[in-house]
Structure formats: C-alpha cells, structure tokens
Amino acid sequence: MKYFGYAGKILEIDLTRGQILKRDLDLDLASAFIGGYGVNCRLAYDLVEPRLPPLDPQNPLIIGAGPLVGTLAPGSGQIQGLVKFPLPASRDGEKYYVGAGSSGSRLFGPMLKYAGYDHLVITGRAPNPVYIKVIDDDVEICDARNLWGKTDTYETNACLTEKYGRSGTLAIGAAGENLVRFALALTDNRSTLGRNGLGAVMGSKNLKAIVAKGSRGIAIADPRRFMKTVEEIRQTATQNPFFEPLHRLGIHCAWDDWKINLNVGKWPRDEWDKAFGKKKAEETIKDIRACNACILGCRISCEVKEGEFAGEGTQTCQFLHVAVFAQSFNTEDLGFVIKLMDECNRAGMCVLAIGAIASFLATLFEQGTITPAQLDGLTLHRDFASFQALAQKIIHRKGFGDRIADGWFTAGENFSVDFEKALGLIKGAFPTYDARVVKMDPRIFQLLVNPRGAHHPQTHWITSWPMQPLDRIKDRARKLAVTTEEYGRIFAGDSFNTGRLTRHLQDLGMTVDSLGMCIFYPLFDFEVHMDSLSELYSAATGIGLSPRDLKQAGERTYNMLKILNAREGFTREDDLPPSLWFRPKKTVEGVEEIMDYYRIRRLSKDDLENLLDDYYEERGWDPKTGVPTKKKLEALGLNDLHF
Amino acid sequence: MNKANIRVNLNKCTQCSSCQLQCSFFYFKRFNPAQARIVIESDSIHFTDDCIAKCHLCADYCAYGALIKL
Numbered sequence: 001m002k003y004f005g006y007a008g009k010i011l012e013i014d015l016t017r018g019q020i021l022k023r024d025l026d027l028d029l030a031s032a033f034i035g036g037y038g039v040n041c042r043l044a045y046d047l048v049e050p051r052l053p054p055l056d057p058q059n060p061l062i063i064g065a066g067p068l069v070g071t072l073a074p075g076s077g078q079i080q081g082l083v084k085f086p087l088p089a090s091r092d093g094e095k096y097y098v099g100a101g102s103s104g105s106r107l108f109g110p111m112l113k114y115a116g117y118d119h120l121v122i123t124g125r126a127p128n129p130v131y132i133k134v135i136d137d138d139v140e141i142c143d144a145r146n147l148w149g150k151t152d153t154y155e156t157n158a159c160l161t162e163k164y165g166r167s168g169t170l171a172i173g174a175a176g177e178n179l180v181r182f183a184l185a186l187t188d189n190r191s192t193l194g195r196n197g198l199g200a201v202m203g204s205k206n207l208k209a210i211v212a213k214g215s216r217g218i219a220i221a222d223p224r225r226f227m228k229t230v231e232e233i234r235q236t237a238t239q240n241p242f243f244e245p246l247h248r249l250g251i252h253c254a255w256d257d258w259k260i261n262l263n264v265g266k267w268p269r270d271e272w273d274k275a276f277g278k279k280k281a282e283e284t285i286k287d288i289r290a291c292n293a294c295i296l297g298c299r300i301s302c303e304v305k306e307g308e309f310a311g312e313g314t315q316t317c318q319f320l321h322v323a324v325f326a327q328s329f330n331t332e333d334l335g336f337v338i339k340l341m342d343e344c345n346r347a348g349m350c351v352l353a354i355g356a357i358a359s360f361l362a363t364l365f366e367q368g369t370i371t372p373a374q375l376d377g378l379t380l381h382r383d384f385a386s387f388q389a390l391a392q393k394i395i396h397r398k399g400f401g402d403r404i405a406d407g408w409f410t411a412g413e414n415f416s417v418d419f420e421k422a423l424g425l426i427k428g429a430f431p432t433y434d435a436r437v438v439k440m441d442p443r444i445f446q447l448l449v450n451p452r453g454a455h456h457p458q459t460h461w462i463t464s465w466p467m468q469p470l471d472r473i474k475d476r477a478r479k480l481a482v483t484t485e486e487y488g489r490i491f492a493g494d495s496f497n498t499g500r501l502t503r504h505l506q507d508l509g510m511t512v513d514s515l516g517m518c519i520f521y522p523l524f525d526f527e528v529h530m531d532s533l534s535e536l537y538s539a540a541t542g543i544g545l546s547p548r549d550l551k552q553a554g555e556r557t558y559n560m561l562k563i564l565n566a567r568e569g570f571t572r573e574d575d576l577p578p579s580l581w582f583r584p585k586k587t588v589e590g591v592e593e594i595m596d597y598y599r600i601r602r603l604s605k606d607d608l609e610n611l612l613d614d615y616y617e618e619r620g621w622d623p624k625t626g627v628p629t630k631k632k633l634e635a636l637g638l639n640d641l642h643f
Numbered sequence: 644m645n646k647a648n649i650r651v652n653l654n655k656c657t658q659c660s661s662c663q664l665q666c667s668f669f670y671f672k673r674f675n676p677a678q679a680r681i682v683i684e685s686d687s688i689h690f691t692d693d694c695i696a697k698c699h700l701c702a703d704y705c706a707y708g709a710l711i712k713l
Contacts, residue, residue, distance in 0.1 A: 070674055071664070071674045072661060072664045072665060072668065072674060072704075106658055106659070106660070110660070110676075114675060114676070114677065166683075166684065166685075214677070215675065215677035215678075216673075216675065217667060217671070217673035217674055217675020217677070217678065218673060218674045218675070219672065219673050220668075220672075220673075220674070223668070223672065227668075234706070237706075247706075247707060287654075288657055289657050289658055289659075290657035290658065290659035290707075291659065292659065292660055293659055293660060293661050293664055294657075294659050295659075295661070295706040297657045297659070297706075297707065
C-alpha cells in the first residue's frame with residue numbers, strides 16, 4: 001500500500017523477548033484518530049492494563065509522530081510520548097494517569113518518519129541496559145552498558161550522533177535510570193518529553209535512548225495544494241509582530257506580557273526586567289535552533305557571561321524557563337540558575353519540579369519547620385551549593401532524596417507537611433501556573449480537566465495572553481470550527497465561558513498534537529487553525545477531512561484519553577480545584593485572588609463547580625461522574641469501547 | 644561546493660531543515676533531507692555536486708537569513 005503523509009508502519013519492540021515487529025498502519029484507524037497523540041491513545045486502549053503499576057514492564061511506551069511531521073508544514077516536528085505516568089496522582093498511591101507528553105524535535109520525529117515509522121510501541125524490560133537503533137529497515141536493540149550510569153543526556157546524544165551521523169535522539173539521564181518519578185527524556189538535547197515521569201518509565205525498561213535516522217522521505221498526496229497552504233502560513237507569519245523578535249529571543253520576546261503570568265517572588269515584577277528581562281536574555285542567549293521546518297525558532301542555548309559561573313551554559317526550550325527557575329529561588333544570579341539547570345537537563349530531571357521542591361523546602365527551612373537533621377545535615381540556604389546538593393540527592397535517591405524522588409505525597413510524609421494542600425497540587429502534580437496570579441483562562445482551567453494531569457500547553461491560545469479584547473477572541477473562535485450553537489454557548493454572556501471554550505481549545509490542541517504541529521503557532525496567533533490544518537492534512541494524506549471532521553477527530557481522541565483515565569479510576573472528584581486557589585495570596589505587589597479572565601469578579605468554589613458543569617455539558621459527558629456518556633461515545637463511533 | 648548565487652551565514656542557521664525539505668520536495672517529490680542538494684551539518688553548510696547553479700529554492704525557504712539569494 002502507498003502511504004501519503006504517513007510513513008506507513010508501526011514498529012513494535014518487546015524488550016523482554018528481544019522481539020521486533022513491523023506492521024502496517026491501518027488508515028481507517030489513522031484517519032479516525034489523525035496520528036501522533038490520537039493514534040497513541042487508541043493503541044494504548046489495547047495495551048495499557050488498567051490499574052497495573054506504571055513501572056511494571058508490561059506497560060508500554062508509545063511514541064507517535066503525526067502525519068505532518070517531517071514535512072514543510074511550519075513547526076511540524078512534534079512527537080508524542082504516551083505512558084502511564086509514574087508520579088502518584090493520589091495519596092494512597094493507587095491512581096496514575098495515562099497520557100502523552102509532547103516535545104518539539106529538530107530531528108528525532110522527522111527521522112523516525114523518514115525511516116518508515118509513524119509509531120514506536122515499546123514494551124517489556126531489557127535484561128541489561130540497551131538503546132534502540134532505528135535506521136530505515138535496520139532496527140536493533142543495542143547494548144548500552146557503556147552509557148548507562150556513565151553518560152548524561154547530552155553526552156548520550158553526542159555518542160550516538162558520532163556513531164550514526166546526523167540523527168535524532170531521545171535520551172534519559174541519571175534521574176530516569178534511578179526511576180525518579182519526576183524524570184523526563186530529552187529530545188535532540190533541546191526539548192523535554194514527558195514531565196512527571198516518562199524518563200522513569202524508560203529507566204524501568206532499561207532503555208537509555210532511542211536513535212533514529214531515515215532516508216526514505218515522505219510522499220504528499222497533493223503537492224500543489226499542500227504547498228499553497230504552507231506558503232500562506234509562511235507569508236502571513238512575516239507580518240506577525242513576534243516574527244522577528246522570536247528569532248532573536250525565542251519565546252522570551254513575549255516577556256513583557258508573559259511575566260504577568262508568573263508567580264511574584266521577592267521583588268515586584270517591574271524589578272524583574274533587570275534580572276530576567278529581554279536585555280538579559282539577549283546577553284545570555286548564545287544560539288537558537290528550530291524544530292523541523294519551524295519558522296519561529298525557540299530552542300536556545302545560553303551561556304553565563306560573568307561571575308562565579310562565567311562560561312557555564314545549558315540548552316533549553318526557552319529562556320523563560322531560566323527566569324521561572326530563578327524566580328522560584330528568589331535569586332538574581334542567573335549564573336547559578338543556569339548551572340543548576342544544566343545539571344538537571346543532563347540528569348533528565350524536570351527543572352520545574354526541582355524549582356518547586358527546592359523553593360518550598362527552603363521556605364520550610366527558613367520557617368524552622370524542617371531542620372538540618374531531617375535533611376541529612378544539609379543547611380538549606382537559597383544558594384547554589386544548597387540547591388545542587390538537594391537536586392543531586394533526589395536525582396541519585398540518596399538519603400532523604402529517595403522519598404522525594406517518589407513524588408509529592410511521600411515527600412510530604414517524610415517531612416510531616418501536607419505538600420498537596422500547601423502547594424495546591426492537582427492530581428498529585430505541581431501546576432506550572434497559580435490560578436490566583438494568572439486568572440481563569442482556559443489554560444488554567446485545563447490544569448483541572450486535563451486527564452493527563454495538571455499540564456496546560458494543549459489549550460495555549462490567544463486567551464493565554466492577559467486581557468485580550470473580547471472581539472478579538474470572538475474573531476479567533478470562528479476559526480475553531482465550532483457550530484453556531486457552540487459559538488453561541490461560549491459567548492452567551494458578556495464575556496466568554498471558560499469551561500465551554502476550554503473544551504473546544506482541547507479539541508484544537510489535540511488535533512495539533514495528533515498532526516505533529518506546534519501549539520506555539522496558535523499561541524502566537526500565526527495562521528494555524530482548523531481551516532489551515534484541514535487543508536494540510538487533506539493535501540498531505542489524500543484523506544479529505546473538513547475542518548469540522550478534523551475537529552471531531554480531535555474530540556474523538558480527547559474522549560479516548562478520558563476513557564483511558566476513567567479506567568484508572570479518575571472521576572469528577574479528581575478535577576476539583578485545590579483549596580489553595582481560594583486562599584488570597586499575599587505578595588510584595590499586594591493580594592492576588594482567583595478571578596475571571598478580565599479580572600472583574602472574584603471566583604468562588606461554586607463558580608468553579610459551575611464551570612466544571614459547563615465543561616462536561618459542552619463535552620457531552622456526565623456532569624456527575626465527569627466521564628463520557630454512552631450517547632457521546634456512539635456519536636463518535638467509540639461505542640465498542642469499555643471502561 | 645559553494646554557490647555563486649547564495650551567500651551562506653552559518654551562524655544564523657537554526658538547522659530547521661526547511662531548505663533541504665524544499666529542495667528534495669521540488670526535485671524528488673518527497674520530503675527527504677537525505678536527497679537534498681544542500682547538506683546541513685552542525686558545523687557546515689554546503690551543496691552537492693549535482694546542485695543546479697542557478698537554483699535558489701533553498702534560500703527562498705530560509706526564514707533566518709542563513710541562506711541569502713544574491
């Protein structure tokens with residue numbers, strides 16, 4: 001069979017038996033779930049056993065590269081890695097959510113496609129450390145004993161690219177090897193995959209890395225139609241005010257607007273500019289890399305220019321993470337922040353988790369709630385030596401770090417502090433944003449209702465920018481392929497309904513993730529919406545899906561994702577907001593409270609319950625249980641599924 | 644080889660592969676950097692011997708100023 005857009009094969013690797021199987025991609029399944037995240041979810045329905053602990057070897061790691069990955073569609077480098085995440089979602093350690101992490105890739109996703117594979121399904125556990133080599137037909141489970149415990153993520157990438165030439169890599173470091181439940185994997189060095197434990201799943205399989213290289217390329221069903229849409233997106237992009245600044249600063253070009261979203265630390269936000277602002281970013285950024293066919297370019301490397309850590313540097317997806325990391329430590333010293341970030345990246349340890357843990361423990365230490373005796377003698381000051389020692393203890397599971405490495409609940413038990421209440425954890429995970437600071441836009445609501453835990457990016461859109469005019473939001477909503485009735489419900493009042501809008505942004509985000517595109521395009525208001533995505537998909541694959549059809553495929557996948565998690569025991573109870581959101585937050589700028597998007601009205605618990613009702617109703621789910629109804633599943637052709 | 648009609652600024656290259664994708668798609672009807680007549684390495688950009696002298700499709704698709712049509 002000839003495939004267009006899709007590479008055409010699913011590669012199945014059983015590490016326990018050392019078996020490698022290649023099977024054809026079923027195009028009916030592919031068109032129903034698009035690819036990437038969507039097909040990952042459908043494969044997971046058959047492969048993920050409900051309630052089986054996440055680090056059991058039987059659990060799969062499913063990697064998907066959507067039908068646009070590796071083409072000239074702008075930003076088409078995203079890969080999706082689906083696992084049952086090992087960070088406990090409940091205090092009793094009984095619940096773990098299933099879902100995919102998304103990662104940009106310069107080479108890994110495209111190379112997997114060029115080698116001939118849309119999906120990689122890895123099960124079992126190798127008897128010894130291994131890496132998987134995928135070079136066209138040459139697929140092999142290779143000995144990685146010379147890498148395991150010896151090379152960090154960057155060094156692993158260097159070893160594999162030296163051996164195989166220009167290729168894409170996915171690699172874990174010490175955190176993944178040691179099954180730290182905050183561990184992730186690094187894709188092509190500059191992107192992270194699978195916050196909240198995908199790296200530990202790889203570690204549990206004795207899988208150090210995957211290297212991909214291909215020479216087959218990808219055919220397109222209707223080249224003229226495909227390139228017409230590519231040209232339109234590229235042409236209009238040059239008119240976008242962020243186009244040129246993105247090339248100099250990456251996503252940090254949005255700092256002036258974005259800093260409003262960040263937690264206020266020791267200094268008022270206006271004073272942050274000197275330490276973390278655009279001028280500082282420009283001085284620190286060394287070079288920028290872009291994912292496949294991306295015209296924005298946001299993967300940076302940075303280098304410290306002065307002070308104790310002069311010459312140190314790291315690679316990251318955005319300078320904003322440097323700023324968030326620094327702000328969580330209450331430090332202006334970017335040198336120590338970048339050095340510590342580099343150590344975390346090399347270990348494949350989530351920087352955001354370390355920032356949150358270190359900051360919170362330092363606060364407890366300052367308050368006298370915890371003592372050096374509870375920290376194996378460590379005196380936890382807000383300096384490099386203290387935080388480095390803390391990070392290394394977690395990464396290598398030494399002393400008290402062993403309990404923290406198992407997640408927030410065991411960390412709390414260790415120090416007799418309720419981390420869940422104090423930090424406002426959602427489904428056992430630390431949310432990147434505080435709702436009291438950001439206000440109730442769909443990205444914040446998504447922290448509650450994302451079945452994959454408190455993770456926001458899928459709903460990035462123009463509402464992630466503060467105080468956008470309602471007319472502009474309405475104008476953009478017309479490109480979400482919503483019906484007149486859906487549009488009317490979203491904008492029934494004098495603003496927009498966050499619960500209802502979130503449902504439709506989830507469908508867009510899931511479509512983007514399933515195609516293999518980057519959510520930063522809709523976020524920065526580039527012309528990537530249901531109309532252009534429908535054109536790209538139909539032209540690439542030869543399977544005609546209208547914008548509504550494509551949106552429904554995104555909806556179908558979202559329902560599939562919810563089913564996977566309903567099977568794990570998640571209900572409406574798990575989507576409730578943390579009590580912390582309703583406690584006013586005192587800062588150096590004043591008091592922050594949870595409010596509506598336009599900062600007019602304070603929101604109560606009842607308001608959030610009402611938004612959840614609206615969300616479930618808009619989804620066609622049972623508002624009492626928060627799971628899909630039989631009627632909805634029938635409408636989506638999913639009535640043969642059970643949960 | 645070098646090309647007389649394209650100036651290369653290596654330090655501006657983000658390695659997005661757009662140039663290679665456009666080249667391979669135009670000449671071979673597949674998105675396939677392995678077939679492209681422009682070769683991107685981490686420390687070099689060069690053109691293969693069969694690259695057509697007057698062609699500048701790769702430069703047309705560079706969004707970062709790494710390939711400038713002269």
